Amino acid sequence: MEKKEKITDKKTALLDATLNLVNNHGFHKAPMSKIAKLAGVAPATIYLYFENKQDLINSLYLTVKASFSEHAFKGYEDGLPVKKGFEIIWYNIADYKLNKIDEATFLSQCDNTPIIDEAVAEEGLKHLQPLLDLWEKGRKEEIVKPLSNYILYAYTVYPLSFLLAIQEKNYYKLNDEMRQKAFQSAWDAIKI
Template sequence: MAKLQKSIDKRNALVKATIELVNNNGFHATPMSKIAKMANVSPATIYLYFENKQDLVNQTYIEVKSKYTDYAFATYNDKVSVEIGFEVIWKRIADFKLKECENAMFLAQCDNTPIIDELSRQEGTKHLQPLLDLWRRGKKEGIIKPMSDYILYAYAINPLSFLIISQKRGEFTLDKTHIEEAYQSAWNSIKVCSR
């Protein structure tokens, strides 16, 4: 049992080191040797868990995306109205990004650069299914603008990454008022305007 835990700890240390190094240096400036050194394992140990650097980053992305979406949808109930459902999900996403800043920054890097392969990106998108289903219902009910889910995500969710990065740089502080303003802006960007 102790051997299994030691193996899990090594793998977790490699994932954590990957997140930190990719966030600070970018994908291309993060060699396997640096990841191994930061994780306090031999470079050969990496290959017990991952095929190569791409596999390590892909698996890290899927794990972090899963953690992110598990958190985002933990309190969501698909029986509530579209507006309430979106608010619950959006505010949980904001909360995750504030509490798990390193993970959020890693996801932003992965989402905004071609470092993740297409299969892993598709796997990551599957984790967003409850949000995509909510948007589908909202479009059907005439509440959400009939646009591509990519455009909805770009306008409603992606701005949070910008705000989190601005906060991390010390340029801006996301307090409760700013969170509420950001939420209202997100909702207003995707809802059908009443006439």
């Protein structure tokens, strides 16, 4: 028990350190030596927990992606009305992107650069299935426009990445009122 916890401890510290360094300085300025130092560990120790740097990055990506997906579907269940279900998921994602800033920023970076191995990136996509199912239902009920999942995603979830980036740069937080308006725009974009 204790042993397991300790292992997780250092592993987590390493993942956290990597997240911070890659976010703030980019992959190319996040050397293993600095990651180790920030995690309070010797460089060689990294290799007890990860095969190499690429494995470290891939693991971080999958870890963060999993936490994101878990967040996205909190309180959601199949069978809810389409708009209600969509609202729940959308606000969950908004909360994650606008509060867990470091994690969300890192995901943005991974999705827009080739730093993650392709196979790993694809694995990260599978978590969104419930949302895709919901959209399918919405299309059948003619509540949602007959658009591909890609386009629906592009106009509802993806804009949140931009709002996150803006929020970070301007050091201001999107308040509840703005968030409601943003949701309305997302819904207007895809509703029939």
